[in-house]
Amino acid sequence: MSGEETVTAAVLVIGDEILSGRTPDRNINYIAAHMTSIGIRLREVRVVADDEREIVDAVNALRARYTYLITTGGIGPTHDDITADAIAKALGVPIDHDPRAVELLEAYFVRRGVTSTPARMRMARIPHGAELIANPVSVAPGFMIDNVIVLAGVPDVMQVMLDDVTARLRTGAKMLTETIKLSRPEGDVADLFAAHQQAFPDVAMGSYPSFADGRISTQLVLRSTDSEMLERARQGLMAQLNSRGMV
């Protein structure tokens, strides 16, 4: 399923607790790295509240712009979990208890010896036309409808759902990366680096400083889907840095 087209994605993180600062999000970085590894370009991330209007507006904006939209959060059993309903509203489809999800959840509740309450069965409410995404951790499924992939917010659960859905995604050419580490501040190499970017306009070039262990260092990162061009860019940069005694 991989090819040379550019496949893009956005992530929509849904959760009051992220916006209040109570909970640091861990899903953005995990999904971003995963997308890079399978050749999908993550282009935008948004974080919105557990609010229907906010979710509907963001979903409709993002699903139109990118190949895929991945949402996290808000598919649990409590009243603040409104994502499934908001997705159905955004896509203009009905939503009710999906027999496949009901069966999975009821079997799980029996195994665990807990009561099947209306609140718990909210997790079986799936928009019409969606495919389920398996959740081996806690059973309540995610789902995919059109190009919208709806995952849990709890990181461990989100990660297994993402693994499950990956086989269904179109992927593009994988972005390759080369990193050159320097024990110097970015300012020392900025002019050289800018000129090198001009020489290789199709290789994305970024410079990232750090101050770890009290020492200033810089990582120069080159990215391209073209391995041959990337290697030429890397060699050319190394030659210039060497000639200035910077590596």
Added chain:
Amino acid sequence: MSGEETVTAAVLVIGDEILSGRTPDRNINYIAAHMTSIGIRLREVRVVADDEREIVDAVNALRARYTYLITTGGIGPTHDDITADAIAKALGVPIDHDPRAVELLEAYFVRRGVTSTPARMRMARIPHGAELIANPVSVAPGFMIDNVIVLAGVPDVMQVMLDDVTARLRTGAKMLTETIKLSRPEGDVADLFAAHQQAFPDVAMGSYPSFADGRISTQLVLRSTDSEMLERARQGLMAQLNSRGMV
């Protein structure tokens, strides 16, 4: 400067390295918690690439919707640091070397014994009409123009800049929080909690599960700017949980 109005904010994280998954963002959570502590409601976060069009569009959308927009990233010395120019473009103002910033940077370079190069002096380019935000860590200033607050991406630097600019911000009524911890899954209390939300529609109520140490637990979080209403909601919820033997 605090009052009873609702003061809102959005955060715009600018950086290819966040979208590629190379670097986990640490600023969203820090800023979110800081906003909560000073009574500003963070309503939305976006992450975009180091791309002028993307930055301009996001800046214009967000600065119109909220009291403040805080951006992080892209104000360093390298060619991929394009935030200051993009902000000037979005606001339709000129940008060039600001004498105040030039003075700060030149003095810093002299102290450090490094050359003042064109690349380094890019960090003195500030949109016309902006006020500077001090950077005691690495000197290159942030800035604030209209309701747009432009900070560094490096977390340590961002945090000191945020501290510096806080005194200039209007703040609102502080959101107060009460948390009740249960050693039970969310599903056990979801119906009770939903009914309690109906009883106290002006108190935000959210339920957050966790699976730490192999044990399922849930935190019920109540939030309100009205301390008296919050306490009544908390007491009412505790009474119900007690009567069902859940705490």
